[in-house]
Amino acid sequence: MKPSVVTIEPNGHFCSDCGVRGSAVCSSLDAAELREFEHLGRRVHFSSGETVFSEEDITTSFYNVLDGVMRLYKLLPDGRRQIVGFALPGDFLGMNLSGRHNFSADAIGAVTVCQFAKAPFGRFIEDRPQLLRRINELAIRELSQARDHMVLLGRRSADEKVAAFLLGWRERLLALKGPSDTVPLPMSRQDIADYLGLTIETVSRTFTKLERHGAIEIIHGGISLLDPARVEALAAA
Amino acid sequence: MKPSVVTIEPNGHFCSDCGVRGSAVCSSLDAAELREFEHLGRRVHFSSGETVFSEEDITTSFYNVLDGVMRLYKLLPDGRRQIVGFALPGDFLGMNLSGRHNFSADAIGAVTVCQFAKAPFGRFIEDRPQLLRRINELAIRELSQARDHMVLLGRRSADEKVAAFLLGWRERLLALKGPSDTVPLPMSRQDIADYLGLTIETVSRTFTKLERHGAIEIIHGGISLLDPARVEALAAA
DNA sequence: GGCCAAAATTGATCTGGGTCAATCGCATTT
DNA sequence: AAATGCGATTGACCCAGATCAATTTTGGCC
Structure with a gap:
């Protein structure tokens, strides 16, 4: 999906009544700081399938997800794809040392982000260690998730992967x-499939199997957990 | 391997001539800060196979690796193991949000670490944003490595995994x-094998295959890269 | 040097999940 | 309502890598 026209709200928003105020990177700022912060970010909308940034792009902005879901992924030269995570409201994207995004991100359904130009944001952090600390917390949380996901990718069976994914996703939505x-x-x-290191067929078959066993029901646009305990047992935590 | 007696040097060292001074977490400190910092850490030695900390342990210390190699891993209840990384001199271990280490670490060969009690270290960071920034950099670097490793675990063949591992390991030692x-x-x-999501047999066979093809030579305690270009081609970066 | 245990290699066989190939079930479009 | 097209499902078959099973090699340690 190539980037197309995006909608930018010139400035008709206030951080103070932002949906992710409490959980995002900005939760570390007090009311006075927030008013200053407000001028740094602008809300940008992306529609389904649009790419927000690409792996090889030079990082010019950071992003705070406000609404919607994004897939974060890396591609091998031959086209194989590994989704390294899904971003949800409150997630902060764009931190790196190389000066380039080291993964790509695109919108799954409509997405709203709060976009910050790199330089001014960097300057704003400079004398606000609380904000830096918050960013560090988010990075450490992601690192922990990344390690959990390595265990899943390297050492779990297809059934375990799918069961763990459903529970993990439910947990994040909670x-x-x-x-x-x-x-x-x-x-x-x-x-x-690309998140779990499987093929689409195996994911589909596993869903069907879980449904036949009465553990879940496949519904339009999702699943219903009929027997959470059984799914937990399959995930073999 | 159960923890046994470790050797603690009461205080016969100086940060200023520490081997990792330039690359570790302490590279962000000036000479004056370093003298204060010196009193916070103590050098601790571990011998081969000893566990430095375990996954479920409450975090009471942070660790700065000074010498040697450690394996960082997570275990599933049934004993399957995933190594999430190898720690080398300069690596900083122990950061987490949960208050518990979320992986285990043990020594591969003799290891020396610089151990910091959590509370005093936390207090020392408090008014030193440079140090916090350095810790953040290390976390972001690890996150990037973690994402690369997810691609390897989820989407690469055994041959590619082994080839990429050899090149990546050489790169880190560089x-x-x-x-x-x-x-x-x-x-x-x-x-x-546990790092690459393979079995020991597959790793062994792949090494042998690489050697038969003249790409590497298996030597005592390691390998020799006879044909780096060929190994790079196999890794399919 | 000789003995023992652990690590590594090699071979034979098996299987979980991949590949290939229809088919189905929708939501859109005309 | 027929045509289109894409995502999801299902079936048949296959193969990379796991499993099982011997060796062989290496590394202490008396």
């Missing part, structure tokens, strides 16, 4: 949408 | 020991 056994899956089967 | 086509491999075949 913080955003509250508890529910109905788990929306906005990403495609191909996305799930 | 910064420490200078360039060389002789690559020491202090870790066991089992460690390599």
Whole structure:
């Protein structure tokens, strides 16, 4: 998907009533700082499938996800793809040492981000260690998730991968949408396969198997967890 | 391997002539800060196979690797192991949000670390944003490595995994020991297998295959890269 | 040097998940 | 409502890498 026209809201928003105020990178700022911060970011909308940034791009901006879901992925030269994560509201993207994004990110469905130009954002952090500390926390949390995912990719069976994915995804949505056994899956089967190191066919077959066993029900745009305990047992935590 | 008696040097060292002074977390400190910092850490030695900390342990210390190699790993309840990384001199271990180490670490061969009690170290960081920034850099670098490793685990063949491992390991040693086509491999075949998401047999066979093709020579305690270009081609970067 | 245990290699066989190939089920478009 | 087209499902078959099973090599240690 090539980037197309995006909608930019010139400045009709306030950080103070932003949906991710409490959980995002900006949760470390007080009211006074927030008013200054407000001028650094601009809301940008992306529609389904649009690429927000690419692996080889030079980093000119950081992004704070406000709404929607993004897939973060790396490609091998021959086209094989590994999705390294899904970004949700509150996630902060763009930190790197090389000066280039080291993965690509595109929108799954409509996405709104808060975009910060790199230089001014860097200057703003400079004398605000609280913000740096918050960014560090987010990085450490991601690192922990990354290590968990390595275990999944390297050492789990297809059944375990799929079961762990469903539970993990539900867990992430819990913080955003509250508890529910109905788990929306906005990403495609191909996305799930590329996240789990499987093929689309294996994901599909595993879903069907879980449904036949009464553990889940496949519904439009997601699944329903009929027997969470059984799925947890399969995930073999 | 169970922890046994470790040797602690009461205080016969100086940060200023520490081997990792330039690359580790302490590279962000000036000479004055360094003298204060010196009192926070103590050198601790571990012998081959000893566990430095375990996954479920409550974090009471941070560690700066000074010498030697460590394996960092997570275990599944049934004993399957995934090595999430190897730590080398200059690496900083122990950061987490949960208050517990989320992986285990043990010594491969003799290891020396600089150990910091969590609370005093935290206090020392408090008013030194440079140090925090350095820690953040290290975390971001690790995150990038973690994502690369996810691609390897999820989307590469056994041959590609082994070839990429040999090149990646050589690359890491380059910064420490200078360039060389002789690559020491202090870790066991089992460690390599658990790092690459393979079995020990597959690692062994792949080494043998690479040797038969004249790409490498298996030597005592490591390999020699006879044909780096060919290995790079196999790694399919 | 000789003995023992652990690590590594090699071979034979098996299988989980990949590959290839239809088919199905929708949502759009005409 | 027929045509289109894409994502998802299902089936048949295959193969890379796992498993099982011997050796062989290496490294202490008396």
